[in-house]
Amino acid sequence: MLRRTARSVLKAGNTRVDFARRFPDEHDVVLHYHAVGGVGWDSIPPAWFRSHLEWLTRQYRIVDLPEILTPASEKRIVLTFDDGLQCFYDTVLPLVREYGIPVTVYVIGDAIRDREPDYMPVKCEFMTRVQLDELVDEPLVTIGNHTRTHARLPALDRYAIEAEVNGGKEIIDAELGIDVDRFCYPHGESDPRAVDVVSDRHETAVVGGDATPKTVADPYLVPRTSGAVPPSELRWHVPDFPKCWPIRSPG
Template sequence: MYHSVSSCTDDPYRITVSPYRLDRQLRWLRGRGLSGVSVGELMRARAAGRAAGLVGLTFDDGYTDFVDGALPLLRRHGCTATVFVLPGRLGGENAWDELGPRKPLLDAQGIRTAAAEGMEIGSHGMMHTDLTTADDTTVERETKQSREMLADITGTDPEGFCYPYGTVDPRAIKAVRNAGYGYACAIDPGALTCMHALPRVHIDASDTSVRLFLKRTLNPLRRKALPPEPQVPSDAGAEAGEDEGAVGSGRTGGGR
């Protein structure tokens, strides 16, 4: 999982990958016969038994540098990706990152540009709120309203959700499922791992070919099947398998 793609060196949360490093990482995938795709495409291929050699790419937060920094490289290497955006902060900035630096976020037109280039648009909530500590009203707004707003922007109901900070609990899974999402991404949801809490691998500027090899070989996302959905009471919703599975964007210490 990725976040920002730029040459910025002020990076206290390790969310920034330079265009040069992203290019090298995508070359590494291609050199091993792997194809980067959106998580939605990966999940559909997996359900059809055709996910071998596919790797899910995600970019969290929806920074404007996705269009200028990441998109040209994804096109060059024949990749697609899922961009998880914040419709409650259109054209804003990453105010939740206390240490900065401030990075501008995509506005509605930027989101449409990414979608028109074949990228999947998913929700990261409205305001980048931790769903595990928010009240029920806020959780519903972050999941349901964000999906409705993105549908208005892109003309398509988003299939995927990404939990801010990677944090997830049964209540958050229930809200995401009830809002109509087909899948959701976390970071390391442990026992909660399921289609609505997919694990991902943090990729950053330090990930050279050796580190990528070790992550692909050793990370725990290589499993034959996703566990069933957790039994969450409802009042009314990786590398995966021997296929390659969902990777993505992220931070250490609990993604952003």
């Protein structure tokens, strides 16, 4: 109880003075988002996301995903977006262009051909083919593979994993005329079989979890932290201090 109270006091104080940034802060962070001002998982208001960008661009350098595979002396931030939602085009893309920051958006293969699929557990609105074509030509955006139907890969046999991973890539490559080399495990879940399949035809893969290692040990298990939080929460979770200080509450 005491640890929880102390953590709450520190978070409240950090909202006012941003003291967490005054401690050593060197671990890269890959943030993941779904919906921003639209329909999909973990939707956050556009004003929150703008506030995130205002603070992140003042405090850190936002880089493209492959850059964090090489160690550096400075902390770097990567922004990723799952599912290829309509609100990415409507809300996120204008802000990406305004701030001039690189991002990766992971697209579900079948959703390119059918924007009203029945396999998603929540209602989603996906980008159109025309909008995706525009992203292909946008230098700040890289499209990644999010499987063919957003299946939970560890629950599948090897053959089905290959169909999901390689099938998603093949659809995206064929429909958009690109060679996708970035992958995102649906639901943030992976296992050794999935990693083996993904690594055969991709250069990087992001996974779930809130770990923020100083150096990425495996390019096919790059950990991410959720960005679907209020601005005050983001300013607490991104710096190293809350992760390293022993007063952090369990869970």
